[in-house]
Each structure stands twice: as structure tokens, then as C-alpha cells.
Amino acid sequence: MIAPEWHYRDAMKTGFLDKLVERLDRLDAGSLQTQFLRLAQEKGLLETIFHAIQEGVIVLEGEGRISYANRAAEKLLGFSMEQAEGQPIKRYLREVEWDRVLDLDAEEWSRVVSREIEISYPERRFLDFYIVPLRAVSEREKGAVMILRDVTRDRESESRTIESERLQAITLLAAGVAHEIGNPLNSLTIHLQLLERELAHLPEETRTSLAELVSVSRREVERLDQIITQFLRALRPSRPAFERAPLRAILDETLEFLRHEIADRDVIVEVDEIGEIPNALVDRGQIKQVFFNIIRNAIQAMQHGGVLRITLSSDDRFVAVAFKDTGPGIPADELGAIFEPYFTTKNEGTGLGLMIVQRIVRDHGGEIEVHSEPNAGTTFTVFLPRDERRIRLLRARAGDAPAAEAEGGAP
Numbered sequence: 001m002i003a004p005e006w007h008y009r010d011a012m013k014t015g016f017l018d019k020l021v022e023r024l025d026r027l028d029a030g031s032l033q034t035q036f037l038r039l040a041q042e043k044g045l046l047e048t049i050f051h052a053i054q055e056g057v058i059v060l061e062g063e064g065r066i067s068y069a070n071r072a073a074e075k076l077l078g079f080s081m082e083q084a085e086g087q088p089i090k091r092y093l094r095e096v097e098w099d100r101v102l103d104l105d106a107e108e109w110s111r112v113v114s115r116e117i118e119i120s121y122p123e124r125r126f127l128d129f130y131i132v133p134l135r136a137v138s139e140r141e142k143g144a145v146m147i148l149r150d151v152t153r154d155r156e157s158e159s160r161t162i163e164s165e166r167l168q169a170i171t172l173l174a175a176g177v178a179h180e181i182g183n184p185l186n187s188l189t190i191h192l193q194l195l196e197r198e199l200a201h202l203p204e205e206t207r208t209s210l211a212e213l214v215s216v217s218r219r220e221v222e223r224l225d226q227i228i229t230q231f232l233r234a235l236r237p238s239r240p241a242f243e244r245a246p247l248r249a250i251l252d253e254t255l256e257f258l259r260h261e262i263a264d265r266d267v268i269v270e271v272d273e274i275g276e277i278p279n280a281l282v283d284r285g286q287i288k289q290v291f292f293n294i295i296r297n298a299i300q301a302m303q304h305g306g307v308l309r310i311t312l313s314s315d316d317r318f319v320a321v322a323f324k325d326t327g328p329g330i331p332a333d334e335l336g337a338i339f340e341p342y343f344t345t346k347n348e349g350t351g352l353g354l355m356i357v358q359r360i361v362r363d364h365g366g367e368i369e370v371h372s373e374p375n376a377g378t379t380f381t382v383f384l385p386r387d388e389r390r391i392r393l394l395r396a397r398a399g400d401a402p403a404a405e406a407e408g409g410a411p
Helices: 004-011 014-024 029-052 071-077 098-102 106-112 152-199 204-235 247-257 259-264 284-301 353-363
Strands: 056-060 066-069 115-119 125-133 144-150 243-245 267-273 280-282 306-314 318-324 367-373 377-385
Touching: 056 071, 066 071, 071 144, 125 152, 152 204, 243 247, 243 284, 247 259, 247 267, 247 280, 247 284, 247 306, 247 318, 259 267, 259 284, 280 284, 280 377, 284 306, 284 318, 284 353, 284 377, 353 367, 353 377
Parallel strands: 267 306
Antiparallel strands: 056 066, 056 144, 115 125, 125 144, 243 280, 306 318, 318 377, 367 377
């Protein structure tokens, strides 16, 4: 707790104190006690207000040393007032030239009137702050007051909006390209069917060799058509058809589908369950695609074989599935871009797999985490809501009072 005398020495204006001192000689003992009790009450109220607000408030002395900070400032910058009192503010915020700010340097002052910074301690946040040197208010005052506001959620919301707009643009572009490719494929299919009819009029020895070529061509056209269909389905997925399902069963189906590729790459897959794993409320097809993309990326990363450890666990909110490979890991400068559209480190990759994974997980109300270390492997962990934790708000029928119902079924 900050000593009361500090507040009155530093927080009150000189003019107020001068007037108070002038009145002291005219007050009797009872009135004097009343005035000090009133001051103590006001001090307690102000301190309570400063500690209650969400914005961080820091008062600096003339040399830029911290003389007061409310609880919000302590939390945002990761210090306690007991430790920070008397310490220079540049120890906690190095991005500002404090000497120039406190001297009202015009160039530096205009630069930090309002500014946004990113900090990594005690946790990664984006802070918007502005500084008011007390000399700007009165020539006799020294020091400054700094106001800090956490804008991390605003930044994340803005990022999601930009990502959504970018994804929409990519979807429209991809749909247009797929449409342009689809028309020639349809034409090829029709003409290959006509060729098959014409082959019936040729001699058998000629017909056999040409029929085989036409058959190969038709299969390749069908394969291209299937790729385009899957591509569009991935970019423009339908709304999840939720059902209660065991994630272990979906995982086993995915591993069986990839069995031959896993064996060809000399990868050992180990699956473990920690405790009892409850069902999750998921779209089986979409979650299978999530597992498929992550597992395929993992086994392709282990070019000379390795081990893929898959661990299922749960807590009171989520069922988690962690995929840990023994590949080379992802460089730190690339981690922030792995969910970006068309970002890939593979020669033949489309760069859409992890973007689709992230979107599906978010559509399920889940989360995805990535941890990677050079030469030690990468772990993707998918968190999906437990079915009993899912709720939705129901619209009230006409004439009914507004109500919110918790429901275990799909939205």
C-alpha cells in the first residue's frame, strides 16, 4: 500500500495546498480534525477509483521515475508498485525517449501523444498509451502522467476481419479459376465419350490400343474434376453438421485412410489416451479433414522416417488432440505465416491445408496451437469443445419473455 503522505505530496496541486495552509491558522482543533478526516476520505475514494478503472495510470516524477501506478498498470507491465516505486519508467517501456518527452521536445512529443506498442512481458499484448507532461499544464509542475489501454482484443478483431475479407477474396478468385477449368474439362469428357463411340467402327487391333489411351485420358479428367470439387468444398464449406462423436474413432478412420502413405514414408504412429476421453460435438467429415491435413503434413515433414505421437486428452472445456512429429521443426520466422493462404515450404504444396484446418476448427468453436523447435519437431494441438459444454441462445417466441436456454444438441 502506498503511504498516504505520498499521495498528498505528489497528487495535489500546489495552489490547493497553499490555500489549505492559509486556513489552518483560522481553524480550531475540531474543525482541523474534520478537514483531515475529509481529506482522508477523499484520498481513499480517489485511490479506490484509480484501482478500479481498466486503464493503466502511471505518475512519473521529474526524472521519469515511477511514483504511482494503479493495479491495471501493474498488471499490464508486469510489476508491483512496491518494486517499481522510484524506478525509471524506461526500465519497463524502452520504446520512448523519456528525457525528450519530459522536456517537451516538440518532435518527440508529437510522436508519442498517442502511440501503440507491442509488449511480450508479462504476456504478449498490444498497448495504446498517451503521455501528458505536467509542464504542459503548469510551469511549476514536473513529471508526467501516462495512460495505458489494452487494445489486444481490438487488434485481434481487426486481424480476424482482414483475414475474413482476404479469405473471401481468395474464395471468389479460386471459384472463378475452378469454373474456367471446369468448362474445358466438361468439354473434354464429352469429346472422349464421342471418341469411344467412334472406336467401335475401327479394326480390333487398332481399337484396343486407342481405347486404352482414351480410358487413361478419361481417368485423368475425372481426377482433375474431383480435385477441383474438393478444392471448392474446402474453400466454401457447408455449415458443420454437428453430432456427438468419439474423436478416437475419427482419428482411427483417418489413419487407416493414410496407412499406405505412412508405411511408404517409414513413419511409426503412436496413439495414446490420457484418462477418459468424452465425445465432442463435431462434423465428422470436416474434423476428419483436419486430422488428414495435419497428419499428412507431419509425415511429409519427416522425409527420412520418424515417429508421430498422437495424444488425446480432455479438461472441463475441451477435448484435445496433439500431433507431435520428429521432423526438422518450423523456423521461428515462419511460424507466424503457416496459416496464411498459399504459404508453403513444400515444392508441390498449395498452401491451403493449414488455412482450411484453422477455419474448420474455428467454425467448431475450438482452438489450435502450434509449438515448434528447430531439429526437435512440431506439435499441433487441436482443442474441440466437449458436447455438454456447448450452449446456444434461442429466440423467444412472440409473446414469450426473453430467455436463454442451454442445450446439448447441435446449433
